[in-house]
Amino acid sequence: MAATLRRLILLVSIFSSFLCRPILGWDEGDFEIFDAVEEVNQNFYEFLEVSPDASSKEIRKAYRKLTLKHHPDKNKEAEAEITFRKLVSVYEILKDEDKRKRYDKVLVEGLPDWRQPIFYYRRVRKMGLGELFILLAGIGTIGQFLTNWAVYFEKKLVVVSFIIILYESKRRKC
Known part of the structure:
Protein backbone atom coordinates (compact mmCIF):
# COMPACT_ATOMS: atom_id res chain seq x y z
CA MET A 1 0.00 0.00 0.00
CA ALA A 2 2.79 2.42 0.93
CA ALA A 3 4.74 1.55 -2.22
CA THR A 4 1.66 2.21 -4.35
CA LEU A 5 1.12 5.53 -2.61
CA ARG A 6 4.76 6.51 -3.21
CA ARG A 7 4.45 5.60 -6.87
CA LEU A 8 1.26 7.63 -7.15
CA ILE A 9 2.89 10.65 -5.49
CA LEU A 10 5.90 10.32 -7.79
CA LEU A 11 3.67 10.06 -10.84
CA VAL A 12 1.61 13.10 -9.79
CA SER A 13 4.76 15.16 -9.10
CA ILE A 14 6.29 14.23 -12.46
CA PHE A 15 3.03 14.99 -14.27
CA SER A 16 2.55 18.33 -12.46
CA SER A 17 6.14 19.38 -13.16
CA PHE A 18 5.55 18.57 -16.82
CA LEU A 19 2.41 20.71 -16.90
CA CYS A 20 3.84 23.59 -14.89
CA ARG A 21 7.16 23.95 -16.68
CA PRO A 22 7.80 27.33 -18.28
CA ILE A 23 7.69 27.49 -22.06
CA LEU A 24 10.91 28.84 -23.49
CA GLY A 25 9.75 29.56 -27.00
CA TRP A 26 9.88 32.61 -29.20
CA ASP A 27 7.06 34.91 -30.05
CA GLU A 28 6.40 37.24 -32.97
CA GLY A 29 8.66 39.95 -31.50
CA ASP A 30 11.61 37.57 -31.52
CA PHE A 31 10.95 36.55 -35.11
CA GLU A 32 10.71 40.22 -36.09
CA ILE A 33 14.14 40.81 -34.56
CA PHE A 34 15.65 37.74 -36.24
CA ASP A 35 14.29 38.81 -39.63
CA ALA A 36 15.58 42.36 -39.18
CA VAL A 37 19.04 41.14 -38.15
CA GLU A 38 19.24 38.95 -41.23
CA GLU A 39 17.94 41.73 -43.49
CA VAL A 40 20.15 44.55 -42.20
CA ASN A 41 23.22 42.33 -41.72
CA GLN A 42 24.91 45.04 -39.66
CA ASN A 43 24.95 46.11 -36.03
CA PHE A 44 21.82 48.24 -35.49
CA TYR A 45 23.67 50.79 -33.38
CA GLU A 46 26.31 51.25 -36.08
CA PHE A 47 23.57 51.48 -38.68
CA LEU A 48 21.93 54.35 -36.76
CA GLU A 49 25.35 55.80 -35.90
CA VAL A 50 24.70 55.79 -32.14
CA SER A 51 26.38 54.07 -29.20
CA PRO A 52 24.86 50.90 -27.70
CA ASP A 53 24.04 52.75 -24.49
CA ALA A 54 22.28 55.61 -26.30
CA SER A 55 19.02 56.86 -24.87
CA SER A 56 15.73 56.62 -26.72
CA LYS A 57 15.94 60.34 -27.39
CA GLU A 58 19.33 59.96 -29.09
CA ILE A 59 18.02 57.03 -31.12
CA ARG A 60 14.99 59.04 -32.24
CA LYS A 61 17.24 61.98 -33.21
CA ALA A 62 19.58 59.74 -35.23
CA TYR A 63 16.60 58.08 -36.88
CA ARG A 64 15.12 61.41 -37.97
CA LYS A 65 18.46 62.57 -39.32
CA LEU A 66 18.94 59.40 -41.36
CA THR A 67 15.32 59.46 -42.49
CA LEU A 68 15.83 62.85 -44.10
CA LYS A 69 18.94 61.55 -45.80
CA HIS A 70 17.59 58.20 -47.07
CA HIS A 71 13.87 58.83 -47.68
CA PRO A 72 12.96 57.66 -51.22
CA ASP A 73 11.19 60.95 -51.99
CA LYS A 74 14.34 62.96 -51.24
CA ASN A 75 17.03 60.51 -52.29
CA LYS A 76 16.80 59.23 -55.87
CA GLU A 77 19.45 56.50 -55.57
CA ALA A 78 18.42 52.95 -56.38
CA GLU A 79 19.34 51.69 -52.88
CA ALA A 80 17.54 54.51 -51.03
CA GLU A 81 14.25 52.66 -50.62
CA ILE A 82 15.95 49.50 -49.35
CA THR A 83 18.07 51.49 -46.91
CA PHE A 84 15.00 53.37 -45.75
CA ARG A 85 13.11 50.13 -45.08
CA LYS A 86 16.06 48.81 -43.09
CA LEU A 87 16.20 52.08 -41.18
CA VAL A 88 12.52 51.84 -40.24
CA SER A 89 12.83 48.22 -39.06
CA VAL A 90 15.93 49.07 -37.00
CA TYR A 91 14.18 52.03 -35.40
CA GLU A 92 11.06 49.98 -34.62
CA ILE A 93 13.22 47.53 -32.68
CA LEU A 94 15.46 50.02 -30.88
CA LYS A 95 12.69 52.40 -29.81
CA ASP A 96 10.89 49.69 -27.84
CA GLU A 97 12.77 48.82 -24.63
CA ASP A 98 11.65 45.18 -24.58
CA LYS A 99 12.65 44.58 -28.21
CA ARG A 100 15.89 46.43 -27.60
CA LYS A 101 16.74 44.08 -24.72
CA ARG A 102 15.95 41.11 -26.95
CA TYR A 103 18.15 42.55 -29.69
CA ASP A 104 21.00 43.08 -27.21
CA LYS A 105 20.60 39.42 -26.25
CA VAL A 106 20.87 38.45 -29.94
CA LEU A 107 24.04 40.58 -30.17
CA VAL A 108 25.58 38.58 -27.33
CA GLU A 109 24.29 35.09 -28.21
CA GLY A 110 23.96 35.42 -31.98
CA LEU A 111 21.15 34.20 -34.18
CA PRO A 112 19.78 30.70 -33.58
CA ASP A 113 21.11 27.84 -35.65
CA TRP A 114 18.04 26.87 -37.67
CA ARG A 115 19.72 23.78 -39.08
CA GLN A 116 19.70 21.92 -35.77
CA PRO A 117 16.40 20.05 -35.26
CA ILE A 118 16.95 19.74 -31.51
CA PHE A 119 17.17 23.53 -31.32
CA TYR A 120 13.80 23.79 -33.02
CA TYR A 121 12.14 21.33 -30.68
CA ARG A 122 13.57 22.86 -27.52
CA ARG A 123 13.22 26.56 -28.28
CA VAL A 124 10.88 27.33 -31.12
CA ARG A 125 8.02 24.91 -30.87
CA LYS A 126 5.45 25.76 -28.20
Whole structure:
Protein backbone atom coordinates (compact mmCIF):
# COMPACT_ATOMS: atom_id res chain seq x y z
CA MET A 1 0.00 0.00 0.00
CA ALA A 2 2.79 2.42 0.93
CA ALA A 3 4.74 1.55 -2.22
CA THR A 4 1.66 2.21 -4.35
CA LEU A 5 1.12 5.53 -2.61
CA ARG A 6 4.76 6.51 -3.21
CA ARG A 7 4.45 5.60 -6.87
CA LEU A 8 1.26 7.63 -7.15
CA ILE A 9 2.89 10.65 -5.49
CA LEU A 10 5.90 10.32 -7.79
CA LEU A 11 3.67 10.06 -10.84
CA VAL A 12 1.61 13.10 -9.79
CA SER A 13 4.76 15.16 -9.10
CA ILE A 14 6.29 14.23 -12.46
CA PHE A 15 3.03 14.99 -14.27
CA SER A 16 2.55 18.33 -12.46
CA SER A 17 6.14 19.38 -13.16
CA PHE A 18 5.55 18.57 -16.82
CA LEU A 19 2.41 20.71 -16.90
CA CYS A 20 3.84 23.59 -14.89
CA ARG A 21 7.16 23.95 -16.68
CA PRO A 22 7.80 27.33 -18.28
CA ILE A 23 7.69 27.49 -22.06
CA LEU A 24 10.91 28.84 -23.49
CA GLY A 25 9.75 29.56 -27.00
CA TRP A 26 9.88 32.61 -29.20
CA ASP A 27 7.06 34.91 -30.05
CA GLU A 28 6.40 37.24 -32.97
CA GLY A 29 8.66 39.95 -31.50
CA ASP A 30 11.61 37.57 -31.52
CA PHE A 31 10.95 36.55 -35.11
CA GLU A 32 10.71 40.22 -36.09
CA ILE A 33 14.14 40.81 -34.56
CA PHE A 34 15.65 37.74 -36.24
CA ASP A 35 14.29 38.81 -39.63
CA ALA A 36 15.58 42.36 -39.18
CA VAL A 37 19.04 41.14 -38.15
CA GLU A 38 19.24 38.95 -41.23
CA GLU A 39 17.94 41.73 -43.49
CA VAL A 40 20.15 44.55 -42.20
CA ASN A 41 23.22 42.33 -41.72
CA GLN A 42 24.91 45.04 -39.66
CA ASN A 43 24.95 46.11 -36.03
CA PHE A 44 21.82 48.24 -35.49
CA TYR A 45 23.67 50.79 -33.38
CA GLU A 46 26.31 51.25 -36.08
CA PHE A 47 23.57 51.48 -38.68
CA LEU A 48 21.93 54.35 -36.76
CA GLU A 49 25.35 55.80 -35.90
CA VAL A 50 24.70 55.79 -32.14
CA SER A 51 26.38 54.07 -29.20
CA PRO A 52 24.86 50.90 -27.70
CA ASP A 53 24.04 52.75 -24.49
CA ALA A 54 22.28 55.61 -26.30
CA SER A 55 19.02 56.86 -24.87
CA SER A 56 15.73 56.62 -26.72
CA LYS A 57 15.94 60.34 -27.39
CA GLU A 58 19.33 59.96 -29.09
CA ILE A 59 18.02 57.03 -31.12
CA ARG A 60 14.99 59.04 -32.24
CA LYS A 61 17.24 61.98 -33.21
CA ALA A 62 19.58 59.74 -35.23
CA TYR A 63 16.60 58.08 -36.88
CA ARG A 64 15.12 61.41 -37.97
CA LYS A 65 18.46 62.57 -39.32
CA LEU A 66 18.94 59.40 -41.36
CA THR A 67 15.32 59.46 -42.49
CA LEU A 68 15.83 62.85 -44.10
CA LYS A 69 18.94 61.55 -45.80
CA HIS A 70 17.59 58.20 -47.07
CA HIS A 71 13.87 58.83 -47.68
CA PRO A 72 12.96 57.66 -51.22
CA ASP A 73 11.19 60.95 -51.99
CA LYS A 74 14.34 62.96 -51.24
CA ASN A 75 17.03 60.51 -52.29
CA LYS A 76 16.80 59.23 -55.87
CA GLU A 77 19.45 56.50 -55.57
CA ALA A 78 18.42 52.95 -56.38
CA GLU A 79 19.34 51.69 -52.88
CA ALA A 80 17.54 54.51 -51.03
CA GLU A 81 14.25 52.66 -50.62
CA ILE A 82 15.95 49.50 -49.35
CA THR A 83 18.07 51.49 -46.91
CA PHE A 84 15.00 53.37 -45.75
CA ARG A 85 13.11 50.13 -45.08
CA LYS A 86 16.06 48.81 -43.09
CA LEU A 87 16.20 52.08 -41.18
CA VAL A 88 12.52 51.84 -40.24
CA SER A 89 12.83 48.22 -39.06
CA VAL A 90 15.93 49.07 -37.00
CA TYR A 91 14.18 52.03 -35.40
CA GLU A 92 11.06 49.98 -34.62
CA ILE A 93 13.22 47.53 -32.68
CA LEU A 94 15.46 50.02 -30.88
CA LYS A 95 12.69 52.40 -29.81
CA ASP A 96 10.89 49.69 -27.84
CA GLU A 97 12.77 48.82 -24.63
CA ASP A 98 11.65 45.18 -24.58
CA LYS A 99 12.65 44.58 -28.21
CA ARG A 100 15.89 46.43 -27.60
CA LYS A 101 16.74 44.08 -24.72
CA ARG A 102 15.95 41.11 -26.95
CA TYR A 103 18.15 42.55 -29.69
CA ASP A 104 21.00 43.08 -27.21
CA LYS A 105 20.60 39.42 -26.25
CA VAL A 106 20.87 38.45 -29.94
CA LEU A 107 24.04 40.58 -30.17
CA VAL A 108 25.58 38.58 -27.33
CA GLU A 109 24.29 35.09 -28.21
CA GLY A 110 23.96 35.42 -31.98
CA LEU A 111 21.15 34.20 -34.18
CA PRO A 112 19.78 30.70 -33.58
CA ASP A 113 21.11 27.84 -35.65
CA TRP A 114 18.04 26.87 -37.67
CA ARG A 115 19.72 23.78 -39.08
CA GLN A 116 19.70 21.92 -35.77
CA PRO A 117 16.40 20.05 -35.26
CA ILE A 118 16.95 19.74 -31.51
CA PHE A 119 17.17 23.53 -31.32
CA TYR A 120 13.80 23.79 -33.02
CA TYR A 121 12.14 21.33 -30.68
CA ARG A 122 13.57 22.86 -27.52
CA ARG A 123 13.22 26.56 -28.28
CA VAL A 124 10.88 27.33 -31.12
CA ARG A 125 8.02 24.91 -30.87
CA LYS A 126 5.45 25.76 -28.20
CA MET A 127 3.54 22.53 -27.98
CA GLY A 128 0.75 22.30 -25.46
CA LEU A 129 -0.29 19.10 -23.77
CA GLY A 130 -3.41 18.76 -25.91
CA GLU A 131 -1.47 19.29 -29.11
CA LEU A 132 1.14 16.75 -27.99
CA PHE A 133 -1.61 14.22 -27.24
CA ILE A 134 -3.19 14.74 -30.67
CA LEU A 135 0.20 14.36 -32.37
CA LEU A 136 1.00 11.14 -30.49
CA ALA A 137 -2.50 9.78 -31.12
CA GLY A 138 -2.09 10.53 -34.82
CA ILE A 139 1.29 8.81 -34.96
CA GLY A 140 -0.14 5.82 -33.07
CA THR A 141 -3.15 5.62 -35.38
CA ILE A 142 -1.01 5.72 -38.51
CA GLY A 143 1.32 3.10 -37.02
CA GLN A 144 -1.60 0.84 -36.16
CA PHE A 145 -3.08 1.29 -39.66
CA LEU A 146 0.21 0.37 -41.34
CA THR A 147 0.70 -2.62 -39.03
CA ASN A 148 -2.81 -3.92 -39.80
CA TRP A 149 -2.19 -3.63 -43.53
CA ALA A 150 1.13 -5.44 -43.17
CA VAL A 151 -0.61 -8.27 -41.29
CA TYR A 152 -3.32 -8.42 -43.96
CA PHE A 153 -0.81 -8.65 -46.80
CA GLU A 154 1.22 -11.26 -44.94
CA LYS A 155 -1.89 -13.43 -44.40
CA LYS A 156 -2.91 -12.91 -48.01
CA LEU A 157 0.56 -14.01 -49.13
CA VAL A 158 0.35 -17.11 -46.95
CA VAL A 159 -3.11 -18.02 -48.28
CA VAL A 160 -2.09 -17.44 -51.91
CA SER A 161 1.08 -19.50 -51.49
CA PHE A 162 -0.95 -22.28 -49.76
CA ILE A 163 -3.45 -22.28 -52.66
CA ILE A 164 -0.59 -22.46 -55.16
CA ILE A 165 0.97 -25.38 -53.27
CA LEU A 166 -2.41 -27.21 -53.19
CA TYR A 167 -2.96 -26.57 -56.87
CA GLU A 168 0.55 -27.82 -57.71
CA SER A 169 0.11 -30.97 -55.59
CA LYS A 170 -3.27 -31.79 -57.22
CA ARG A 171 -1.81 -31.24 -60.64
CA ARG A 172 1.05 -33.65 -59.93
CA LYS A 173 -1.37 -36.36 -58.79
CA CYS A 174 -3.28 -36.19 -62.03
